[in-house]
Amino acid sequence: MHPISILGPGAEDLAGTLAERLAGRVAVVRREEHAGDPDGSEASGPVDGTPAGDTTLALAPDGSWTGRGSVDGFDALLDDLAPDHDYLVAVGYDRLRVATVLLGPDADPDGTPGDVIASGDRPEDVDVDDLLAALDRAEPWITRELLVERVERSADAERSGAIATFTGRVRARDAPDDDRTTHLAFEKYAGVARERMDAIAAELTDREGVFEVAFHHRTGVIEAGEDIVFVVVLAGHRAEAFRAVEDGIDRLKDEVPIFKKETTESEEFWLHQRP
Structure with missing residues (x-):
């Protein structure tokens, strides 16, 4: 699996564009500042009549699913997703040995632990074709x-x-x-x-x-x-x-x-x- 981290203003927009262009199975991970639902509300009990649990999944007949669970940090998520995905696009996370895109006029490559492969003031400043090529050259996340x-x-x-x-x-x-x-x-x-x-x-x-x-x-x-x-x-x-x-x-x-x-x-x- 090839992971990439996108940091800075407009990261969500660039992540969406990149995910659409990638060929293969793609996981998209977004940083949430609050536990629970994406809107920041707590979700510790049953939801819509579903019993509470450490991991809760709703599986549809066509194989699509939605769910809620927990992992022991970003590294554990990378390890868990690597066997089943070709790419992972992370918004708001950075890590050593993960290809990284920095957005914003004040972005500091020296202060970023990941391997910076592209940067720009705005998402449209990043050439997506060049970014795809650089990502495929980056070392994959192998477990x-x-x-x-x-x-x-x-x-x-x-x-x-x-x-x-x-x-x-x-x-x-x-x-x-x-x-x-x-x-x-x-x-x-x-x-x-x-x-x-x-x-x-x-x-x-x-x-x-x-x-x-x-x-x-x-x-x-x-x-x-x-x-x-x-x-x-x-x-x-x-x-x-x-x-x-x-x-x-x-x-x-x-x-x-x-x-x-x-x-x-x-x-x-x-x-x-x-x-």
């Missing part, structure tokens, strides 16, 4: 669950009895008295890195009993506690799955040109330049 769904669609899924995964995360510290790592920053030779990961995946799937292997390594700034890299393997049995996952992450770290800069509470350094 472990999305990769699991991809391998489950394998033509060999009926022969599989195991799915094994590995998730690498940003470790805050190795020992209790270490300086805390606040974040890591990853850079990669985009085309070369993807080609090498695809080659490793192909070599692993040549093994007996291994049907599908999927890799994804996030780039940009990733904060302590966040996920960095995923390896997912679909195999006939758990032994083949576990071996392929372990070999996959080891080879990714050894062979794929991805460079890591670590920032702690006291210093900043590139790992490959560390003595």
